[in-house]
Amino acid sequence: MTIGALSPSLVFVLTGVFALLLIATSTVGVAVAATRVFGGPTWILASPILPELRARLRSWWIMAASFSVCLLLGRAASLAFLALVSFLVLREYLSVTPFHASDRMGLFVAYAMIPLQYGWIARGHAEAAAMVPIATLAALGAIVAMRGAARDFLRSSALVIWGVLVAIVALGHLALIVSMPASLGYIAGGPGLMLFVVFVCQIGDVAQYIAGKSLGRRRAVPGISPNKTVAGYAGGLAASALAAALLGPYITPMSCGESLAIGAALGLLGCLGGLTISAVKRDLGVKDMGQLLPGHGGALDRADSLVFAAPFFYHYLALAH
């Protein structure tokens, strides 16, 4: 069956995503209901993570639904969706960053890079992502030149560049991925590739969360991310590799073995992305970037695993396929 711009294999995978969500939601619902009715183990109701788990699942439904609708509506809708994600991530980053009044112009520059980059990508200019950091620097240079005072220039421009790199350039690689052409014998095309990298990274995060909560004890990097355990990272990595091996041959041009290796690499880069954003949050003294997605935090708290994984996946595909 083909729905809109999506190939049958893609529709099948998306259906699988919603089936997973349905299983997770009903498992939690049935466990709670059964405990209430039959008086099962009280720890289920008293568990402090139960409200968080429910909030997380609710947010997952909304994220999966909006993501699917955008894939369904085609490339323009996907680009608009990603531009919105970039905007939300940049806004929550700038909202918690200590800026001086004199840095104000630079923040407008950061926002201006969103239409610039996505406009270029929409017109088929794949080098847009490489150009955006340089355009940002040039604009910041013009501002400091007009102001005529260099005090704190490196500090304030570094804050802007960080936001632009993470929110616009790194996540913008998803737009490059969704724009990739469908080659011969491989019909899922760009949407399939984007679904692949997002799913592999997010399933890694979910597995990391579950493994870390249930069997994790030894903290991996207490100085940066105190809740992350060694078992959590191992579980996340395994889940990413496994999910990639299952999906890869189906919706990407990669073979099963190749998908397994790429899945492991994506999982590893996902962990690194999470840790890097955690280090930023620690340094700024905030727990979450925002509260856009109840149970998860802000948009960047959910997308941090894609910050390095998406560019890696794009360049791997561009070079190897």
Place this chain on the structure above:
Amino acid sequence: MRDRLREWCHRIVVRPMIRGFFGLRVTHGERLPRTGPAILVANHNSHFDTLALFALFSPSAAGLLRSVAAQDYFRSGSLIGWIARRLLGVITVARAWRPAEGDPLAGCSAALASGEILILYPEGTRGTPGRMSELKAGVAYLARRHPTVPVIPITLDGVDRVLPKGAIIPLPLRVAAHVGRPRRWAGGDYRDFMAELRAALASAV
């Protein structure tokens, strides 16, 4: 009186713009009044403060909001004055009171009597972000005159980064609003009432 134009302006422009484009984080939103009369008291660092306060409310309650501003700033006849009066429900008060003009708070009292919600910035003018200035006494006089009306302190944070004094274009950044415990006039000295309000506003800054 519910103002339909203000209500629709809020539904179509103010609320989506502030909540969607700029971002608003509210703590203790359940303390906000659902209907008037009530007096909201907030710290004032930006012209954006009033829009942020409007966005805290549902469209139907927003139709009841009236913000109180200095007469000289929102002159009648000017475009700004019209927008302020018609779309933001501004009631103007003279900065300096002259006996010949009668009761300076008559407009505020009338609004409360007809069940509206007043927005007051008792610092008098836009102050320095992160620091509460001394409060003007008007809010205490109003509370004494209407002892059944709740006075709700609301601390706004980050609005001065969206639109600082002197800036023209607002920058999309998240704004935080902390709603304090409602209080009523319970007799005593008006200076104590203001000190308590000031402490409530400053504690969340």
